[in-house]
Amino acid sequence: MMVDAKQMRCGGCGADGFKLFTADREARIAAECQGCKSISYIEPAPAKLRIEWDDDAQGCITIF
Numbered sequence: 001m002m003v004d005a006k007q008m009r010c011g012g013c014g015a016d017g018f019k020l021f022t023a024d025r026e027a028r029i030a031a032e033c034q035g036c037k038s039i040s041y042i043e044p045a046p047a048k049l050r051i052e053w054d055d056d057a058q059g060c061i062t063i064f
């Protein structure tokens, strides 16, 4: 059993049983709800750069 993780359920019918499918190891994973048979896709999203201010910074880098 997973510790410190929240269980996921179907947003439609609330069932917690899924079958997983994929075309190959690099493709997205399709999760089929075993309650209402709806399909959810799980795939990695490209990383994005995020710029934050340091604690003592007067400003952060920006684009002119």
Ligand SMILES: [Zn+2]
Binding pocket: 010, 011, 012, 013, 014, 015, 033, 034, 035, 036, 037, 038
């Ligand atoms: Zn469902």
